[in-house]
Amino acid sequence: MALKVYNTVSGKKEDFKPLEEGKVKFYVCGVTVYDHCHIGHARSGIVFDTIYRYLKTKGYDVTFVKNFTDIDDKIIRKSLAENIPWQEVGEKYIKSYYEDMDALNILRPTHAPRATEHIGEMIELVNTLLKKGHGYIVDGDVYFSVDSFRGYGQLSKRSLDDMMAGARVEVDEKKKNPLDFALWKSSKEGEPSWDAPFGNGRPGWHLECSVMSTKYLGNPFDIHGGGKDLVFPHHENERAQTEAATGIKFVNYWIHNGFVNIDREKMSKSIGNTLLIKDFIKDYHPEVLRLFFLSTHYRSPIDYSEKSIEDANNVLHRLYYTQERALETQKGKTVNPARYPEADELQNKFYEAMDDDFNTALALSYIFELSKNINKMVDDKDEGLIPLIAYANAVFLSLSDTLGLLKDDPGALEAREKVHHLSRIGLDVSFVENTINERIEARKNKDYRKSDEIRAMLLEKGILLLDTPKGTEWRIKHIVP
RNA sequence: GGCGGCAUCGCCAAGUGGUAAGGCAACGGUCUGCAAAACCGUUAUUCUCCGGUUCAAAUCCGGAUGCCGCCUCCA
Numbered sequence: 366m367a368l369k370v371y372n373t374v375s376g377k378k379e380d381f382k383p384l385e386e387g388k389v390k391f392y393v394c395g396v397t398v399y400d401h402c403h404i405g406h407a408r409s410g411i412v413f414d415t416i417y418r419y420l421k422t423k424g425y426d427v428t429f430v431k432n433f434t435d436i437d438d439k440i441i442r443k444s445l446a447e448n449i450p451w452q453e454v455g456e457k458y459i460k461s462y463y464e465d466m467d468a469l470n471i472l473r474p475t476h477a478p479r480a481t482e483h484i485g486e487m488i489e490l491v492n493t494l495l496k497k498g499h500g501y502i503v504d505g506d507v508y509f510s511v512d513s514f515r516g517y518g519q520l521s522k523r524s525l526d527d528m529m530a531g532a533r534v535e536v537d538e539k540k541k542n543p544l545d546f547a548l549w550k551s552s553k554e555g556e557p558s559w560d561a562p563f564g565n566g567r568p569g570w571h572l573e574c575s576v577m578s579t580k581y582l583g584n585p586f587d588i589h590g591g592g593k594d595l596v597f598p599h600h601e602n603e604r605a606q607t608e609a610a611t612g613i614k615f616v617n618y619w620i621h622n623g624f625v626n627i628d629r630e631k632m633s634k635s636i637g638n639t640l641l642i643k644d645f646i647k648d649y650h651p652e653v654l655r656l657f658f659l660s661t662h663y664r665s666p667i668d669y670s671e672k673s674i675e676d677a678n679n680v681l682h683r684l685y686y687t688q689e690r691a692l693e694t695q696k697g698k699t700v701n702p703a704r705y706p707e708a709d710e711l712q713n714k715f716y717e718a719m720d721d722d723f724n725t726a727l728a729l730s731y732i733f734e735l736s737k738n739i740n741k742m743v744d745d746k747d748e749g750l751i752p753l754i755a756y757a758n759a760v761f762l763s764l765s766d767t768l769g770l771l772k773d774d775p776g777a778l779e780a781r782e783k784v785h786h787l788s789r790i791g792l793d794v795s796f797v798e799n800t801i802n803e804r805i806e807a808r809k810n811k812d813y814r815k816s817d818e819i820r821a822m823l824l825e826k827g828i829l830l831l832d833t834p835k836g837t838e839w840r841i842k843h844i845v846p
Numbered sequence: 847g848g849c850g851g852c853a854u855c856g857c858c859a860a861g862u863g864g865u866a867a868g869g870c871a872a873c874g875g876u877c878u879g880c881a882a883a884a885c886c887g888u889u890a891u892u893c894u895c896c897g898g899u900u901c902a903a904a905u906c907c908g909g910a911u912g913c914c915g916c917c918u919c920c921a
Contacts, residue, residue, distance in 0.1 A: 395921095396921075397920085402921090403921085404921095406921050409921040412921095438919080439919070439920095521849080521850090521916080522849070522850070523849050523850085523917080524849090527848050527849060527917090528849085528917065529848090570919090591921070593921080594916075594919095594920055594921065595920085595921075596916075597849095597917070598917085623915090624915075624921075625921080626914085629913095629914095631914085631915085634920085660858075660868090660869075661858080661859070662859090662860080665851095665852080665859090666852085666914070666915075670858095672857075672870085673857090673858065673870090676857090676858070676869070676870050676871095677858095677869095677870095683884095686883080686884090687884095690883095690884085718860090724860075724861095726860055726867095726868080726869095727860050727867070727868080729860095730867060730868035730869075731868090733868060737884095737885080740883095740885065741884085741885060743884080743885095744877095744884055744885055811879075813879055813880070816880090817880070817881080820882090824882095829882065829883090830881085830882070831881090831882050831883055832879095832880095832883095833882090833883080838883090840882090840883085
């Protein structure tokens with residue numbers, strides 16, 4: 366099975382061939398730590414986590430680097446606004462970042478370097494660029510000269526002429542070309558600064574990624590990822606300055622994920638429609654977000670809406686119930702799984718889909734099919750099928766795991782959600798149990814009117830009753846708060 | 847103004863030359879006191895429109911319309 370990856374540079378799917386057999390060097394632009402993460406960060410995190418997991422599933426030895434940009438204008442602004450040292454701003458939001466990413470079951474990278482730990486290497490890079498004639502100094506600022514690098518614009522597919530015609534670039538008299546970007550910024554009084562041969566100051570954006578990626582992965586390396594918005598200017602500039610300095614190719618495959626809209630509108634701070642990960646997971650299981658994102662191809666934009674999230678929530682729970690039912694059949698028994706060819710076939714299709722530029726939407730459909738198969742066998746209530754169920758369930762869980770899904774224990778998850786839901790509506794478990802017992806009495810007496818009333822009353826509170834052969838069970842039917 | 851992307855069932859969504867996956871919703875059935883859950887079945891001769899290439903097009907080319915992104919910090 367050959368993995369194909371869409372490469373932003375060529376605009377095509379390409380066969381993936383790592384530089385070194387069996388190994389993948391993978392870099393993703395992390396966050397600038399000046400605020401809590403929103404669901405846009407979650408999408409990027411989940412997309413690249415899925416890619417990371419899949420590369421490992423395919424047997425690659427992956428070195429995965431995701432950086433923190435812990436020095437920039439926004440951090441300085443935040444530090445002034447909140448009157449705390451800029452270092453503390455970074456610390457605070459790095460902590461917040463890990464809380465969110467861990468909650469979303471996003472695997473930690475091999476290395477998570479911070480910009481401020483690599484200032485020395487950044488200064489070296491600026492020096493090299495100056496020496497090679499790709500940079501120039503004006504009033505203590507150092508700029509990269511885009512005209513000095515022939516390949517400028519190749520990644521974002523635009524020519525310098527096109528961009529000049531765009532005319533939305535602010536004209537800065539200091540720059541030789543309006544598109545030139547800062548490599549080093551002189552600091553004002555009271556701002557963080559580092560000593561450098563070309564003057565005290567701090568690194569420009571882009572520099573940290575050039576330095577940290579090549580430091581931990583070598584030059585060139587295999588995959589560089591990030592949000593679509595980073596194609597220009599961030600990755601274009603990163604590429605230009607790195608290749609200008611080294612004279613060789615920087616990255617083989619560029620991968621970019623699409624954006625998250627909210628109710629068909631771009632999510633942005635100015636519109637005020639950002640949704641924080643922390644707020645989302647107050648209401649939903651974190652895997653709901655993962656399932657939602659993975660049901661659309663990573664390069665397409667995705668529209669967040671309450672309805673879509675409710676759908677994803679229902680689907681996720683259905684998958685957990687499938688697993689629970691499968692485990693139920695094996696309870697108290699020693700089961701030797703027996704090969705179930707249909708599961709193998711679905712597994713192959715799953716891998717084929719993932720090999721085709723990480724088509725998670727298609728891959729998920731095979732998980733649904735597997736879930737259906739398992740439910741069917743459970744419904745049959747045939748003891749002889751149990752080894753097949755065990756086998757299918759193992760495949761089901763392993764495929765889910767490569768997408769980072771179904772990590773929770775179904776029983777524990779259900780119990781947690783029950784407690785959560787009941788506390789939100791101000792009831793407790795004993796109330797539900799007493800009410801259910803009341804209904805059981807009514808049913809015994811064939812008082813179906815009362816029985817149905819009780820059921821309707823509980824449903825209004827988001828509590829769904831199921832009369833199974835084993836008795837009455839209840840579930841939470843998620844109600845949007 | 848420049849560059850790029852998208853348009854597939856009521857909704858979400860896969861599908862880049864070989865005759866329309868999947869999910870949600872809806873409807874019918876099995877099961878049930880009735881439901882629910884689960885399963886089975888039904889639901890796009892058709893992929894925004896117009897033209898072209900081809901034996902064959904949702905998929906390629908040209909045009910039109912509509913939506914979106916980037917060009918400024920942004921995942």
